[in-house]
Amino acid sequence: MEGPMDTAPVNPPPRLLMGPGPITADPRVLRAMSAQLVGQYDPAMTGYMVEVMGLYREVFATANEQTFLVDGTSRAGIEAALVSLLEPGDRVLVPVFGRFGHLLAEIGERCGAEVHTIETDWGTVFAPEQVEAAIVEVRPKVLAVVQGDTSTTMCQPLADLGEICRRHDVLLYCDATASLGGNPFETDAWGIDVATASLQKCLGGPSGSSPITISPRAVDVIDGRRHVEAGIAEERDVARGVRIASNYLDLAMIMDYWGPRRLNHHTEATTMLYGARECARLLVEEGMDAAVERHRLHGAAMLAGVRGLGLEVFGDVDHKMSNVVAVHIPDGVDGDAARAVMLEDFGIEIGTSFGPLHGKVWRIGTMGYNARKDAVLVTLAALEQVLRSGGVAVTAGGGVGAAQEVYA
Amino acid sequence: MEGPMDTAPVNPPPRLLMGPGPITADPRVLRAMSAQLVGQYDPAMTGYMVEVMGLYREVFATANEQTFLVDGTSRAGIEAALVSLLEPGDRVLVPVFGRFGHLLAEIGERCGAEVHTIETDWGTVFAPEQVEAAIVEVRPKVLAVVQGDTSTTMCQPLADLGEICRRHDVLLYCDATASLGGNPFETDAWGIDVATASLQKCLGGPSGSSPITISPRAVDVIDGRRHVEAGIAEERDVARGVRIASNYLDLAMIMDYWGPRRLNHHTEATTMLYGARECARLLVEEGMDAAVERHRLHGAAMLAGVRGLGLEVFGDVDHKMSNVVAVHIPDGVDGDAARAVMLEDFGIEIGTSFGPLHGKVWRIGTMGYNARKDAVLVTLAALEQVLRSGGVAVTAGGGVGAAQEVYA
Numbered sequence: 001m002e003g004p005m006d007t008a009p010v011n012p013p014p015r016l017l018m019g020p021g022p023i024t025a026d027p028r029v030l031r032a033m034s035a036q037l038v039g040q041y042d043p044a045m046t047g048y049m050v051e052v053m054g055l056y057r058e059v060f061a062t063a064n065e066q067t068f069l070v071d072g073t074s075r076a077g078i079e080a081a082l083v084s085l086l087e088p089g090d091r092v093l094v095p096v097f098g099r100f101g102h103l104l105a106e107i108g109e110r111c112g113a114e115v116h117t118i119e120t121d122w123g124t125v126f127a128p129e130q131v132e133a134a135i136v137e138v139r140p141k142v143l144a145v146v147q148g149d150t151s152t153t154m155c156q157p158l159a160d161l162g163e164i165c166r167r168h169d170v171l172l173y174c175d176a177t178a179s180l181g182g183n184p185f186e187t188d189a190w191g192i193d194v195a196t197a198s199l200q201k202c203l204g205g206p207s208g209s210s211p212i213t214i215s216p217r218a219v220d221v222i223d224g225r226r227h228v229e230a231g232i233a234e235e236r237d238v239a240r241g242v243r244i245a246s247n248y249l250d251l252a253m254i255m256d257y258w259g260p261r262r263l264n265h266h267t268e269a270t271t272m273l274y275g276a277r278e279c280a281r282l283l284v285e286e287g288m289d290a291a292v293e294r295h296r297l298h299g300a301a302m303l304a305g306v307r308g309l310g311l312e313v314f315g316d317v318d319h320k321m322s323n324v325v326a327v328h329i330p331d332g333v334d335g336d337a338a339r340a341v342m343l344e345d346f347g348i349e350i351g352t353s354f355g356p357l358h359g360k361v362w363r364i365g366t367m368g369y370n371a372r373k374d375a376v377l378v379t380l381a382a383l384e385q386v387l388r389s390g391g392v393a394v395t396a397g398g399g400v401g402a403a404q405e406v407y408a
Numbered sequence: 409m410e411g412p413m414d415t416a417p418v419n420p421p422p423r424l425l426m427g428p429g430p431i432t433a434d435p436r437v438l439r440a441m442s443a444q445l446v447g448q449y450d451p452a453m454t455g456y457m458v459e460v461m462g463l464y465r466e467v468f469a470t471a472n473e474q475t476f477l478v479d480g481t482s483r484a485g486i487e488a489a490l491v492s493l494l495e496p497g498d499r500v501l502v503p504v505f506g507r508f509g510h511l512l513a514e515i516g517e518r519c520g521a522e523v524h525t526i527e528t529d530w531g532t533v534f535a536p537e538q539v540e541a542a543i544v545e546v547r548p549k550v551l552a553v554v555q556g557d558t559s560t561t562m563c564q565p566l567a568d569l570g571e572i573c574r575r576h577d578v579l580l581y582c583d584a585t586a587s588l589g590g591n592p593f594e595t596d597a598w599g600i601d602v603a604t605a606s607l608q609k610c611l612g613g614p615s616g617s618s619p620i621t622i623s624p625r626a627v628d629v630i631d632g633r634r635h636v637e638a639g640i641a642e643e644r645d646v647a648r649g650v651r652i653a654s655n656y657l658d659l660a661m662i663m664d665y666w667g668p669r670r671l672n673h674h675t676e677a678t679t680m681l682y683g684a685r686e687c688a689r690l691l692v693e694e695g696m697d698a699a700v701e702r703h704r705l706h707g708a709a710m711l712a713g714v715r716g717l718g719l720e721v722f723g724d725v726d727h728k729m730s731n732v733v734a735v736h737i738p739d740g741v742d743g744d745a746a747r748a749v750m751l752e753d754f755g756i757e758i759g760t761s762f763g764p765l766h767g768k769v770w771r772i773g774t775m776g777y778n779a780r781k782d783a784v785l786v787t788l789a790a791l792e793q794v795l796r797s798g799g800v801a802v803t804a805g806g807g808v809g810a811a812q813e814v815y816a
Binding site for chain 1: 411412413415417418419420421422423425427429430431432433435436438439440441442443444445446447448450452456459462463465466479480481482483484486487491511514515518519520606608614615616651652653654655656657672673674675676677678679680682683685686688689692693751757762
């Protein structure tokens, strides 16, 4: 029997990741991550941290000074935001339109908050008036909302929510994990107080670092929960709120690590920072509007392509994220078996689904490095073959042809 | 003025990191981290997860089934352990012999635990009888102790503590962040219930992933705090304790993600996993005893070398970790200015210090990839020059010569 002693160097099989994320990383991001380390307080390192803050201000479309990385996956960023904003007993309102809304509610409960939810059918989004009515009823401290929920592919319109939240003196937190970089996102113009994201969706990097941005009024709330040793306390350190229940995800401490005080907290994950920096650098070089347009184009091509294959698209297509589409698995096709053939014979991963959609839809992504014409066309070509061998009547070339028309 | 648009690709200056960590990563680890991604449930990925579990069982010297990675820096691993073990009101005892003992106490407080500490002077460790006496008095649920505290360089003997803890029905948590791989560590033989570590010290990788191992009796405690949806609950899921306050660091959920149930939690940080896997793979290939001996040898050479330079070593040298030494900054020398010359002119980083030792000692590491003869000798050669130019009377060749004698 083989044991740990016989483990070979890592050598992953070639995959084109066309699911809802993680997706294939941009090779330039992986190259950046192979750079050698520097010390935690090396001037080169603190310089990189300052650059990362500037780059993510562009990505989030914000002037927020407090824009940096949480060291963990996107879920770490979500929890850092909620545990740092919500005190036990605070009310939080979560509009739930898919699995990740349930996650926000669950994390809010763990924070000891009084969680209120409103729900809408999977495959739909909320109208601003529905959210405002719930705000009037619940009077929450925080409205916590997902922008793009990959479980349903829906993209909740946010442009009106910031103004509503300000009118009712509510803080607006947005989970932009799956959407940022591939769909319009305007932190300042939309009045979003805290937003968090990930690298492994439209940013073209690996999971493991969560960019975050925090408005001055949210900073004020979080700063008030800082409890520090008397010796280093300043005016801003006088605690007005309940201490944040996490040390690792205490945004007040993390702000002091990234900010001019440079107070030691965790040891920054240098390689992930190199990767996050390169993700943002490439996006900013391309231009955020151009990146969003690229996702729109290739998402439209994939949408046309799956329809050209005769597949029925799930949900309210007008409110779909650009970067992922869910299609009903045709009658008589074993969805997981077909996905396995796509993976094993063609080297292409497409996604399964959760909860009420489990076994009913596939989710196909076109995001980050894989928001590309060749990735779209080869996926449609392979899917045509797999559907045909599964006994589905498919027009030869119908998927690729429809996508090509979008590109024409 | 330059803006984010002008940010250049990452290109860190060449550094030899001889501080208390992070240290220069093994180039083989960085190469492993440049491998392309696979999907979260790709058979290749779940295969890597299984391999990682096996490799870290070797590294931790344990048969614990529950041995895996927490996605975050070493501090995430520490907090995951404490928040998953400690319920509000539980008593935890922390023997504090440096900065990281204070961190365990602080995190325990945030968990709502009743935290009791015993303290010893910086530069010393505890005798087992001192710890047992405190256990008898406090009757804690958990004893939380650091093995190697880089703030003082001390290495707390642990061999007797497991037996003491079992006798008094106490769970033993150990923070092995700075020590694992470079000093003897025997999870099972010493009766340690939960241990956490990091990559950026003796394991030769970057910060950002925290290996953890959990004994069956600790698993039982953690399992009892699992609250899951009724639909997927099994016998083991019936909650007996207070729900874990964190979702991201909920070890019950993370065990279900790494284990055969493969329940979706966070999206594993693939690139960090590749790195963590390679760190352990290289250690296991070398042999854990050989790795510990390598750290002993190069640590002894550095110790002899700094003494050969006439520097006074801080603390109880018999209880020093192999992989780091603290030396008093000679009178008249500006410690930070000397470190800056080491970094800027010689490309070598040595460490500053915290708390009561700030400005009084430098900390010099020999760990992971830098537990090597050339790294030791070039550091001593450079330090001799910097001390001389700072007006310190140094015997020419005294440091390198003394280290060479250790190697002879």
